[in-house]
Amino acid sequence: xxxxxxxxxxxxxxxxRAGEIAEFFRGYADGRLPDYQMAxxxxxxxxxxxxxxxxxxxxxTMLRSGAVVDLSDLPGTKxxxxxxxxxxxxxxxxxxxxxxxLGVPVPMMSGRGLGHTGGTLDKLESIPGFRTDLTLSEFRRxxxxxxxxxxxxxxxxxxxxxxxxxxxxxxxxxxxxxLIAASIMSKKLAEGIDALILDVKRGSGAFLPELDRALELxxxxxxxxxxxxxxxxxxVTAMDRPLGYAVGNALEMEEAILTLRGExxxxxxxxxxALAGEMxxxxxxAGSPGEGRAMAAAALDDGRALERMxxxxxxxxxxxxxxxxxxxxxxxxxxxVVEAAxxxxxxxxxxxxxxxxxxxxxxxxxxxxxxxxxxVGFHITVKPGDIVEAGEAVATVYARTPEDAERGREALVAAxxxxxxxxxxxxxxxxxxxxxxxxxxxxxxxxxxxxA
Amino acid sequence: xxxxxxxxxxxxxxxxRAGEIAEFFRGYADGRLPDYQMAxxxxxxxxxxxxxxxxxxxxxTMLRSGAVVDLSDLPGTKxxxxxxxxxxxxxxxxxxxxxxxLGVPVPMMSGRGLGHTGGTLDKLESIPGFRTDLTLSEFRRxxxxxxxxxxxxxxxxxxxxxxxxxxxxxxxxxxxxxLIAASIMSKKLAEGIDALILDVKRGSGAFLPELDRALELxxxxxxxxxxxxxxxxxxVTAMDRPLGYAVGNALEMEEAILTLRGExxxxxxxxxxALAGEMxxxxxxAGSPGEGRAMAAAALDDGRALERMxxxxxxxxxxxxxxxxxxxxxxxxxxxVVEAAxxxxxxxxxxxxxxxxxxxxxxxxxxxxxxxxxxVGFHITVKPGDIVEAGEAVATVYARTPEDAERGREALVAAxxxxxxxxxxxxxxxxxxxxxxxxxxxxxxxxxxxxA
Numbered sequence: 001x002x003x004x005x006x007x008x009x010x011x012x013x014x015x016x017r018a019g020e021i022a023e024f025f026r027g028y029a030d031g032r033l034p035d036y037q038m039a040x041x042x043x044x045x046x047x048x049x050x051x052x053x054x055x056x057x058x059x060x061t062m063l064r065s066g067a068v069v070d071l072s073d074l075p076g077t078k079x080x081x082x083x084x085x086x087x088x089x090x091x092x093x094x095x096x097x098x099x100x101x102l103g104v105p106v107p108m109m110s111g112r113g114l115g116h117t118g119g120t121l122d123k124l125e126s127i128p129g130f131r132t133d134l135t136l137s138e139f140r141r142x143x144x145x146x147x148x149x150x151x152x153x154x155x156x157x158x159x160x161x162x163x164x165x166x167x168x169x170x171x172x173x174x175x176x177x178x179l180i181a182a183s184i185m186s187k188k189l190a191e192g193i194d195a196l197i198l199d200v201k202r203g204s205g206a207f208l209p210e211l212d213r214a215l216e217l218x219x220x221x222x223x224x225x226x227x228x229x230x231x232x233x234x235x236v237t238a239m240d241r242p243l244g245y246a247v248g249n250a251l252e253m254e255e256a257i258l259t260l261r262g263e264x265x266x267x268x269x270x271x272x273x274a275l276a277g278e279m280x281x282x283x284x285x286a287g288s289p290g291e292g293r294a295m296a297a298a299a300l301d302d303g304r305a306l307e308r309m310x311x312x313x314x315x316x317x318x319x320x321x322x323x324x325x326x327x328x329x330x331x332x333x334x335x336x337v338v339e340a341a342x343x344x345x346x347x348x349x350x351x352x353x354x355x356x357x358x359x360x361x362x363x364x365x366x367x368x369x370x371x372x373x374x375x376v377g378f379h380i381t382v383k384p385g386d387i388v389e390a391g392e393a394v395a396t397v398y399a400r401t402p403e404d405a406e407r408g409r410e411a412l413v414a415a416x417x418x419x420x421x422x423x424x425x426x427x428x429x430x431x432x433x434x435x436x437x438x439x440x441x442x443x444x445x446x447x448x449x450x451x452a
Numbered sequence: 453x454x455x456x457x458x459x460x461x462x463x464x465x466x467x468x469r470a471g472e473i474a475e476f477f478r479g480y481a482d483g484r485l486p487d488y489q490m491a492x493x494x495x496x497x498x499x500x501x502x503x504x505x506x507x508x509x510x511x512x513t514m515l516r517s518g519a520v521v522d523l524s525d526l527p528g529t530k531x532x533x534x535x536x537x538x539x540x541x542x543x544x545x546x547x548x549x550x551x552x553x554l555g556v557p558v559p560m561m562s563g564r565g566l567g568h569t570g571g572t573l574d575k576l577e578s579i580p581g582f583r584t585d586l587t588l589s590e591f592r593r594x595x596x597x598x599x600x601x602x603x604x605x606x607x608x609x610x611x612x613x614x615x616x617x618x619x620x621x622x623x624x625x626x627x628x629x630x631l632i633a634a635s636i637m638s639k640k641l642a643e644g645i646d647a648l649i650l651d652v653k654r655g656s657g658a659f660l661p662e663l664d665r666a667l668e669l670x671x672x673x674x675x676x677x678x679x680x681x682x683x684x685x686x687x688v689t690a691m692d693r694p695l696g697y698a699v700g701n702a703l704e705m706e707e708a709i710l711t712l713r714g715e716x717x718x719x720x721x722x723x724x725x726a727l728a729g730e731m732x733x734x735x736x737x738a739g740s741p742g743e744g745r746a747m748a749a750a751a752l753d754d755g756r757a758l759e760r761m762x763x764x765x766x767x768x769x770x771x772x773x774x775x776x777x778x779x780x781x782x783x784x785x786x787x788x789v790v791e792a793a794x795x796x797x798x799x800x801x802x803x804x805x806x807x808x809x810x811x812x813x814x815x816x817x818x819x820x821x822x823x824x825x826x827x828v829g830f831h832i833t834v835k836p837g838d839i840v841e842a843g844e845a846v847a848t849v850y851a852r853t854p855e856d857a858e859r860g861r862e863a864l865v866a867a868x869x870x871x872x873x874x875x876x877x878x879x880x881x882x883x884x885x886x887x888x889x890x891x892x893x894x895x896x897x898x899x900x901x902x903x904a
Binding site: 004005008034035036037039041043044047167171172 | 462488494496
């Protein structure tokens with residue numbers, strides 16, 4: 001194989017021959033192929049895509065670059081969840097203990113914050129003592145005992161994906177559907193799941209804002225799962241505004257705890273129940289997603305999910321008192337209330353710029369490997385469509401310094417647009433995608449009513 | 453500047469703002485920006501192109517990355533020639549002493565072989581002792597004394613271009629018109645020329661085989677020259693078959709010497725005269741290209757060009773006896789005659805595969821920095837349209853080993869296609885491109901008849 005010829009042929013739109021993708025990427029994995037040739041290839045893939053055969057070869061190569069966990073000896077249908085990433089998206093923190101408390105094992109390997117979006121690992125680590133770096137054997141034992149473990153992608157899992165992801169992040173090659181799909185699915189297939197629910201975001205705060213691209217990504221991932229005999233269902237959900245109120249690691253952890261206690265924001269609860277319903281159906285515990293949703297609502301309301309989270313936190317070295325007293329979480333020294341500059345309708349709460357502003361405060365990383373500040377972020381209590389009065393508090397900035405707080409305030413004033421006329425937010429969940437195709441999401445109305 | 457945002461915006465087809473290209477490329481020049489980000493950017497440019505403003509900024513950045521030679525104190529209009537590269541193209545070796553012998557200074561900085569094409573420097577260095585690494589002050593003194601110096605791109609000239617070129621070569625990003633044009637023109641503008649003749653190749657052996665792409669490249673380079681007040685004229689010429697008979701460094705040097713003595717192949721002589729006519733007109737020595745062509749033909753036929761080459765070879769440390777006895781050049785130990793397998797018409801002498809086969813023999817480089825074998829190559833005495841008899845000698849392979857010779861023979865048998873029906877070779881020179889536009893090339897018929 002001559003690497004520059006492979007790059008040229010992909011650039012020119014040729015389909016590569018069987019084995020060529022595998023050889024090219026294995027060469028990168030073992031250090032024979034340099035970053036710059038891979039970067040050029042990835043940009044060519046951005047423009048030319050991958051054929052189904054090429055994509056399958058890439059998934060297999062990434063999957064086989066590390067260990068493939070075998071959980072088949074553990075009882076139950078193992079179901080994980082993946083979100084394509086958003087601002088304020090802490091659903092996994094509620095969902096994992098909730099679904100596990102109902103008997104479906106959730107072997108969850110999560111990521112860190114990326115670009116303008118937060119990461120489940122960073123949020124979990126805001127709990128004092130919480131360890132996300134379990135070994136694979138600790139992971140397996142906890143999964144057996146509690147039905148859930150919340151860890152990071154270990155070094156053993158798809159190491160090639162990790163290196164490729166870091167390269168894509170700095171070379172403008174993230175937003176490629178086949179590369180995104182292969183990255184997600186290779187990790188998920190390596191962690192030993194039987195089925196997967198995908199939360200595919202759309203709207204301005206999503207990596208792929210347009211609906212047609214979100215649907216294409218969903219279909220691509222479902223196709224990959226199918227090739228490995230894993231059932232994958234995707235919900236297309238709104239990321240034109242943040243999910244819930246909180247943006248920032250400890251703030252989001254606190255909001256997840258409130259939601260586990262039945263006191264969280266409506267949209268976060270609703271999305272979590274929709275995803276839980278699907279996972280319980282995939283796991284064979286519920287006869288339908290609607291039945292699963294009702295079961296999940298009950299487990300949130302009667303405290304079973306909260307108790308399971310307490311056990312998980314304790315098992316992973318965190319202070320379980322946080323479930324009763326979220327003030328144990330790191331607190332920002334400077335708080336600044338943001339007031340509505342005028343009366344009117346909240347027309348937009350623009351997710352992407354809020355995500356970027358949170359990174360500026362220190363809630364995310366500007367460069368790989370840098371530390372984050374768990375305490376900082378935003379609490380935005382208005383949603384598109386809300387009516388506000390001039391001077392009314394619409395948000396709070398949590399910051400390290402007064403200067404940061406002022407910058408954060410300015411960013412929120414720009415992002416929370418107040419005007420006349422109606423707001424047109426995207427529906428929280430709009431589509432459900434399965435092997436059978438795309439259907440409009442009927443929501444709780446069709447699936448058995450709002451729980452509790 | 454955030455590099456990955458610049459890459460993304462180019463990828464998405466946005467025009468970059470004034471200063472952004474300069475900052476991005478200067479970052480690469482001084483080592484702050486890594487190869488992998490540049491590789492991704494170059495691939496995005498391959499797909500999205502550069503606007504005229506972006507291209508101008510790139511040329512200026514590359515030009516200013518090193519020294520800009522000022523030859524304005526030397527008398528005469530300095531005219532150089534550049535070929536976009538081909539197989540068997542040794543025209544520069546004849547052209548430079550020829551034009552200099554008629555009073556137009558030729559400050560020629562040439563390159564090495566690249567991919568399947570040969571390089572003037574490698575050919576010159578087949579002369580025992582010949583130095584192409586003159587310092588800029590030696591270059592200037594020789595130019596003053598002999599009107600011509602034949603050197604390589606020194607470290608001082610457009611160092612950024614050299615690094616970019618090496619990166620493009622291994623990342624499949626060579627075949628981009630704005631990148632090719634900026635690379636060529638930044639080097640030529642840095643060497644202190646007043647005017648430039650371009651030999652833009654087309655056909656299977658050219659980097660850009662299609663006519664429309666060759667014309668676009670010509671127009672782009674003429675536009676860049678115009679912005680710097682340099683007159684640039686381009687001839688579009690045939691590279692569907694090798695130029696002349698010889699392919700390989702010493703073999704081509706020998707053929708250039710024969711042509712300087714009036715004994716070379718017809719096509720090499722004709723192309724050289726066409727280019728010389730343009731250069732003499734650009735240099736103000738001839739009133740028109742046709743008049744220049746006639747002057748050049750006379751200088752070839754009466755030995756003036758040969759004598760000037762003798763002085764140049766001697767001045768640059770080479771053995772001038774080579775002009776009388778080309779057998780002084782390195783000789784390959786194994787020679788193998790290639791015979792026509794059947795009778796018929798030579799339909800094709802496919803340049804690109806012949807170029808690749810010459811690299812395989814050792815005439816070119818498979819990787820940067822490796823040594824070449826000056827003695828090896830091909831001598832192909834048939835041209836498309838020739839009638840041959842089965843068993844007739846059509847070529848000779850010059851090789852290091854019998855095995856190499858056999859592989860070379862097989863490559864030539866495949867590349868020299870003998871069949872029925874007429875051959876349809878491209879015209880040797882088909883178009884002439886100037887600031888005023890593109891015109892069909894009228895050739896010597898319209899320009900004053902064949903010299904001598």
